[in-house]
Amino acid sequence: MSVGTTTGQPPAGRYGRTGDREADRRLKAVGAVCGVVLLGLVGWFGSSYLLRETAMNGLVPAFQAVSDSEMQIHLQVSKSKGTAGACTVRSQGADGTVVGQSDFPVPAAGSDYDAVLTLRTTARGTTAQLLGCTPAK
Numbered sequence: 001m002s003v004g005t006t007t008g009q010p011p012a013g014r015y016g017r018t019g020d021r022e023a024d025r026r027l028k029a030v031g032a033v034c035g036v037v038l039l040g041l042v043g044w045f046g047s048s049y050l051l052r053e054t055a056m057n058g059l060v061p062a063f064q065a066v067s068d069s070e071m072q073i074h075l076q077v078s079k080s081k082g083t084a085g086a087c088t089v090r091s092q093g094a095d096g097t098v099v100g101q102s103d104f105p106v107p108a109a110g111s112d113y114d115a116v117l118t119l120r121t122t123a124r125g126t127t128a129q130l131l132g133c134t135p136a137k
Contacts, residue, residue, distance in 0.1 A: 055083055055135045056083060056087075057133065058076065058077045058078075058087045058130050059075075060129070065124055066118075067124075068121070069122070070121065071118070071119040071125045072116055073089055073118075073119050074114075075113070076113070077106050079112070081110065081111045082108050084108035084136045085106045086104060086106060086136070087106060087130060087133040088101065088134075089119055089128060089129065089130055091121050091125030092127045092129070093124060093125060099122050099123045099125050100120055100125060101131075102120070
């Protein structure tokens with residue numbers, strides 16, 4: 001039986017080259033930097049989208065079919081003071097077809113707008129949906 005001597009070095013090729021470990025460290029650092037940049041971009045785009053969309057927030061808490069050609073819609077809008085715009089509302093019939101759609105102007109005065117509006121329809125409407133509110137440019 002022979003006794004081997006220890007040299008302090010692992011057998012060549014067993015654990016990879018030293019250069020591979022350095023390349024791995026560089027790759028991890030580049031990946032971390034790219035991840036931080038990507039996360040920052042997602043945060044920036046997301047916050048700009050939310051800030052743009054929250055300039056006007058609308059709600060249709062109630063609606064009523066008055067006749068086969070009219071819907072009364074209660075529209076509530078919260079907005080930044082001095083911001084004017086328009087809200088798009090649509091109505092659908094019992095079969096799901098769109099029977100009426102209109103843009104209702106929102107005045108710039110105040111930070112809230114609350115009104116009961118009339119939407120003209122081509123047939124009796126069963127729903128009233130707020131599609132969205134957009135500030136004037």
